[in-house]
Amino acid sequence: MSDTTTATAEGSEPALTRLEQEGEIAADYLEGLLDIADLDGDIDMDVEADRALVSIMADGSPRDLQKLVGREGEVLEALQELTRLAVLRETGERSRLMLDIAGHREAKRVKLTELAAETVAQVKETGEAVKLRPMTPFERKVVHDAVAEAGLNSESEGEEPQRRVVVLP
Template structure:
């Protein structure tokens, strides 16, 4: 096997490990829902190199909170539960009621709009502080528009700056 082939094999996600992560996470989230007496179904998936667990058919926004703050906290707790069982750091993504998908669409639109503005004016543009999830979506949208962006600042006030070409 050539060195390039070995790198490709190493770079491929371990599907069995990701499925195990999603099962552990789903069990953990289901336990939290039971404790909180919240009805909801759980979907598990693997997308790229991360496990995704979604709570669907849930009413209300208590599990999301203002600007997704409760969801971020639940995701971190779920990642810790997975880490505790597997011994490896998890990049698991938790979604509740489609919040992240709606947020992804909204931020992709914003990133595309800001990129067009920066192309037009030739001046860099800073955005408000965002979570790592939100910044990644902006970076992807800006890159798709052919521009460069960087994250600056320290958590929790880290933000994206879109640069002209």
């Protein structure tokens, strides 16, 4: 038996892994939030790269969930932190859970990966470092990963909320 699963009382099926448990707690919390806000949405859970991923997708029009995304994803970021706190309250452990609503983060990931590719090409062509605009921690991680995959190095500089990625030659 692996360290992440334990047997249930009956001993027949493995219990949820820690990340699956985080996802279940988050889904319950978010389901309650959707009920309070009188919004319809389907909640999907996954585990990727040692992180629980929880997505809320619209049952009907995606515009219904845009209130939960907010301008530039600000409401989404706040809801992610509240959801992480709900998990902390239940488990006693800090969570790195990632929340997506109406595909907002996935669309942003695609755009940031394209930005990283363009920046990598520019750095390779000029041989000079390029500083990008200030970004959220999620955005910086996506860019760092894409830059590393392209074979270059990057670093973050500055203080929040002006922290930015610098792509190095």
